[in-house]
Amino acid sequence: MKIYSWNVNGIRSVDKSGKLTEFIEKEQPDIVCMQEIKAHESQIDFEFPDYQKYWYPATRKGYSGTAIWTKQRPVGVTNGFPEELVKKYKLDSDKYGDPSDEGRVLTMELEDLYLVTVYTPNSKNDLTRLALRHKQWDPAFLEYVKGLEKMKPVLFCGDLNVAHEEIDLANPKPNRGKHGFTDEEREGFGNFLKAGFSDTFRMFNKEGSNYTWWTHWANSRARNVGWRIDYFLASEKLAPKIKKASIHADVMGSDHCPISVEI
Numbered sequence: 299m300k301i302y303s304w305n306v307n308g309i310r311s312v313d314k315s316g317k318l319t320e321f322i323e324k325e326q327p328d329i330v331c332m333q334e335i336k337a338h339e340s341q342i343d344f345e346f347p348d349y350q351k352y353w354y355p356a357t358r359k360g361y362s363g364t365a366i367w368t369k370q371r372p373v374g375v376t377n378g379f380p381e382e383l384v385k386k387y388k389l390d391s392d393k394y395g396d397p398s399d400e401g402r403v404l405t406m407e408l409e410d411l412y413l414v415t416v417y418t419p420n421s422k423n424d425l426t427r428l429a430l431r432h433k434q435w436d437p438a439f440l441e442y443v444k445g446l447e448k449m450k451p452v453l454f455c456g457d458l459n460v461a462h463e464e465i466d467l468a469n470p471k472p473n474r475g476k477h478g479f480t481d482e483e484r485e486g487f488g489n490f491l492k493a494g495f496s497d498t499f500r501m502f503n504k505e506g507s508n509y510t511w512w513t514h515w516a517n518s519r520a521r522n523v524g525w526r527i528d529y530f531l532a533s534e535k536l537a538p539k540i541k542k543a544s545i546h547a548d549v550m551g552s553d554h555c556p557i558s559v560e561i
Contacts, residue, residue, distance in 0.1 A: 299370075299561045302327040302546075303415060303455035303528060305511070305554035309335040309365070310342065317551025322346060325546070327558070328369050331404075331415035333457045335363040354378070356401040363401035364415050364456070373407040379442055387438040392430050403439070405446070411536060412446045414454040421459070421477040428482055431459075436486030440493060451536035453561075454495075457511075457528050457554065462487045462497070465506045466526040478527060495531040498543040498559050508545050511554045519553075530559045 302325060309332060312318045322330075330349075337360070339353040349367040354377045356362040366375070378398060384390055389398045397419055406413045419435055421428040443452045460483040464470035473479045491497065499508070509524025518524060532540055542560040549556050 299328045300326070300558060301413065301453070301455070301530075301561065302330040302556050302558045303333070303530060304330065304549075304556035305333040305417070305457040305528060305552060307334050307336070307552040307554060310337050312551040313342075313344065315551055317549070321549055321551070321556065325549075325556070325558070327367075329406075329413065330367045330556075331413070331455050332365040332367075333363075333415060333417035335365050335401075336360050337363065352404065352406065354401045354404040357399040358395065361400065362417060364404040364417055366404055366406050366413070366415060368406065370408065373409060375407070376405040377401075378403055379438060383438050383442055387434040389430075389434055389438060392427065394427060397430065397435065403442070407450070411450050411533075412443075412452045414443060414446070414452060416454060416456040416458070418457060418459045421480065421483060423477055425477055425480070428477070428480060432482035432486060436483075436489065440486075440489055443495075444493060447533050451533040452495075453530060453532050453536055453559070455528075455530040455557070455559075458487065459527055460484060460487050461525045461527055465504075466509075468507070468509065468523040468525070478525065490531055494534040496534070496537040496540075498530040498532050498537070498540050499526075499545065499557070501537065501540065502543050509547070510545055510557055514553060522547075528554055528557050530557060532559075536561075 306312045338355045352366045352375045384398045402417045421431045461467040510528035512519035512524040546556045
């Protein structure tokens with residue numbers, strides 16, 4: 299089974315450019331998880347008849363949102379966090395809106411595992427969403443996936459909006475303490491690893507210069523001055539079944555590239 303994750307940064311624009319069709323036809327994913335779709339299902343008219351499509355858009359149009367397209371019929375699909383976690387971690391509002399209605403967590407139950415795609419809130423340039431991220435979102439998400447893990451192994455993927463180690467971004471020293479590379483965000487990611495999840499790409503590749511996102515400025519993508527902020531993390535029981543993990547930096551259409559695992 300080939301499972302892909304891609305922050306498309308606007309699914310309608312990726313489709314209009316032809317890059318979505320090109321990606322699907324070339325890679326032939328069994329399942330593709332998408333983040334930052336920036337659209338509601340009513341705004342989209344796709345064919346791709348081989349896939350069942352599940353959408354979890356943000357309430358606010360043109361913003362955030364996740365989707366899963368699958369060739370394999372799921373046992374079930376769940377939008378968002380359980381209400382008890384929203385209440386426990388007070389994820390119902392901040393100065394930017396309501397993070398629980400931004401379409402950020404979409405879960406698909408398969409026969410042998412849970413597949414979760416996530417678009418983690420950005421802590422913002424001025425770090426005004428860092429407290430939400432560090433004290434509320436990351437702990438809530440960890441509790442959520444560990445709860446699922448009590449029933450089946452979990453594979454979660456998406457744009458986690460953090461470079462975990464210095465190897466995960468081209469210019470670590472000038473970016474230390476900035477959004478995406480704060481101690482708090484890195485600690486949050488480290489807590490996933492401490493809880494038993496494996497960073498699947500690092501299971502196979504320990505090298506630097508492997509990135510998944512590049513700013514539009516200064517020809518950064520062509521120069522490969524990027525960040526690795528998109529991940530697949532696997533439960534301890536599932537990790538041995540991961541046979542390959544890849545970054546598809548040649549796939550264009552977004553400021554992020556797709557990543558994949560083969561199980």
